Amino acid sequence: MDQFDSIRPYNDDEVAAVLQRLLADADFLSMITQYRFPTASRYIDWLLRPVTAWKLRNEIRKVHSVAALQQRIEAYVEQSISQVTDGISFSGIEHLQTGKPHLYLANHRDIVMDPAFVNYALFQAKLSTPRIAIGDNLLQRPFVSDLMRINKSFIVHRSLTNRREKLTAFQLLSAYINHSILHDQESIWIAQAEGRAKDGDDRTESAILKMFHLSRKDEDFQTVIASLQLTPVAISYEYDPCDIAKARELYIRASTGEYTKQIGEDDASIVLGITGYKGRVHVHFCPVLTTGFTDTKQLAQLVDQHIWRDYRLFPAHYLAWGMWEQRDSNLPVPDIKDVFDSQEILNAQQHWQKRLEACPPEHRPYLIMQYATPVENQYRNTQLPA
Numbered sequence: 001m002d003q004f005d006s007i008r009p010y011n012d013d014e015v016a017a018v019l020q021r022l023l024a025d026a027d028f029l030s031m032i033t034q035y036r037f038p039t040a041s042r043y044i045d046w047l048l049r050p051v052t053a054w055k056l057r058n059e060i061r062k063v064h065s066v067a068a069l070q071q072r073i074e075a076y077v078e079q080s081i082s083q084v085t086d087g088i089s090f091s092g093i094e095h096l097q098t099g100k101p102h103l104y105l106a107n108h109r110d111i112v113m114d115p116a117f118v119n120y121a122l123f124q125a126k127l128s129t130p131r132i133a134i135g136d137n138l139l140q141r142p143f144v145s146d147l148m149r150i151n152k153s154f155i156v157h158r159s160l161t162n163r164r165e166k167l168t169a170f171q172l173l174s175a176y177i178n179h180s181i182l183h184d185q186e187s188i189w190i191a192q193a194e195g196r197a198k199d200g201d202d203r204t205e206s207a208i209l210k211m212f213h214l215s216r217k218d219e220d221f222q223t224v225i226a227s228l229q230l231t232p233v234a235i236s237y238e239y240d241p242c243d244i245a246k247a248r249e250l251y252i253r254a255s256t257g258e259y260t261k262q263i264g265e266d267d268a269s270i271v272l273g274i275t276g277y278k279g280r281v282h283v284h285f286c287p288v289l290t291t292g293f294t295d296t297k298q299l300a301q302l303v304d305q306h307i308w309r310d311y312r313l314f315p316a317h318y319l320a321w322g323m324w325e326q327r328d329s330n331l332p333v334p335d336i337k338d339v340f341d342s343q344e345i346l347n348a349q350q351h352w353q354k355r356l357e358a359c360p361p362e363h364r365p366y367l368i369m370q371y372a373t374p375v376e377n378q379y380r381n382t383q384l385p386a
Contacts, residue, residue: 004176007155009131010146012065018150019060021143023053028143032056066152070119070129073151077120085278086238090121092285092310095231101187102288103177103212104130106233107202107307108191110242110273111138111266114235115189121283130187131180135159135194138266158194174215181228192232192303198246199366200373202234202311204303206296213296225299226290232303234284236312236374239351241276242269243370244359250366279351282312308377315340315348316355320371327372331379 002008010018022028029049034041037048063069081088096102108114115132122129132151135158139145149155154176157169180186192204209225216224240246253259286306293299318336321327336345359367 003172004154004179007157007172007176008149009152009154010066010150012067015063015065015069015150018146019063022146022150023057025143025146027141028147029053031143066150069150070123070152074120074123077116080274081120081281084241084275086280088117088120088281088283089312090124090283090285092287093121093125093127095285095287096125096127097229097288098127100229101128101181101185102130102231103181103228104187104189104231104233104285105192105204105208105303106189106235107311108193108196109235109237109240110196111270113273113278114191117235117281117283118189118233121285128187130189133188133190138270140266156190170211171214174211174213177212178215178224178228189233192307196242196246198250198370200370201377202304202307202374204300204307206300209296209299209303221296222291222294225293230289230299230303232286232289232306232310234282234286234307234310234312236282236284236314238279238281238314238316239277239355240370241272241278243355243367244363245269245272246370247359247363247366250369251363254366279316280314284310284312286310304377305381308374308381311374311378313339313375313378315345316352317371317375319348319352320368321375323368324372325365326369328376328380331376333375333379 026049029052030041030045033045033048033052036052041048059072060069063072104118106114106118115130119129119132129152132148132153133156134148134153135156137159139148139155145155156173157166160166160169177188177190180188190208192202192208194205194208197203212228212230213219213221213224249259289299289302289306293302315336318333318339321333322336327333340348356364356367
């Protein structure tokens with residue numbers, strides 16, 4: 001048994017068996033049926049499931065590898081982009097070295113779409129897509145685990161509470177990431193923090209950077225990180241489909257001191273994140289970080305500075321900034337009219353107002369904060385050269 005079997009993605013020789021397992025899973029077929037037939041599935045799900053299984057079987061009959069599966073999925077990603085975004089743009093591809101694996105460390109706003117958009121950008125640039133880190137808290141149902149691992153995802157054990165077990169899991173994860181990049185020559189995507197930045201404040205957790213080094217702790221920290229080709233990635237959404245839900249959570253947490261997720265809440269977030277309107281989306285690949293740090297604290301600051309600087313700000317961010325009571329008025333934030341044309345501002349004002357009206361009044365300060373914080377981070381961030 002390979003030491004990474006418990007967390008690694010599925011290999012090509014496992015694809016056929018996993019696909020057959022998915023086609024026999026009632027929960028998986030129900031999910032796809034609801035996606036394809038949102039109205040009819042409420043009444044005749046039992047009748048439509050066999051139709052869904054038959055269509056899927058025809059679509060994947062020639063799929064015998066992960067690469068072939070991703071080519072099939074690409075069409076659905078493009079369809080989703082056309083339906084729920086006003087387009088995706090990307091930049092910084094010139095910072096990536098063709099044929100060389102990278103450790104993509106990204107800000108985190110959406111559970112599924114963050115890595116999906118990074119994959120899409122790399123696929124369009126004809127570069128290899130990365131293996132994707134996903135928390136085991138999101139893999140409660142067997143078919144979800146199969147679905148993610150067949151699409152180059154590997155498991156991060158976040159639900160462990162025993163200190164010794166957590167350390168063992170972190171050591172295994174560290175060894176896997178290093179093995180993937182240095183031995184398998186496969187890139188890795190992982191979020192800069194364990195959870196989504198619900199308040200819009202993108203900050204790197206030092207513990208994640210420490211984990212990269214854990215399996216090679218006898219080596220110099222900077223040397224290890226440089227060997228992994230660590231590449232910060234800034235993912236920007238004009239509108240976050242989950243923003244009102246996040247505002248509610250932030251309000252409850254601030255009011256009561258804690259927030260307890262309801263059963264099925266993660267599943268609902270995944271669905272809303274995939275199907276909800278996002279406006280424009282931008283992905284920027286920052287330069288590879290090989291120098292300028294000697295420890296996790298310095299590296300975290302460097303990653304943050306790159307992501308803050310290269311985060312694409314849209315009109316809604318400036319509108320929120322103007323409404324944010326906690327904003328630092330001393331920052332050199334330009335007037336929105338000096339950044340965008342009048343028609344773009346008008347369109348944003350109309351959409352932003354609808355979003356505010358859909359959010360309960362007591363939650364609105366937290367909705368505003370989500371969009372205003374990236375503005376503050378960007379204009380406070382003056383340490384990197386242009």
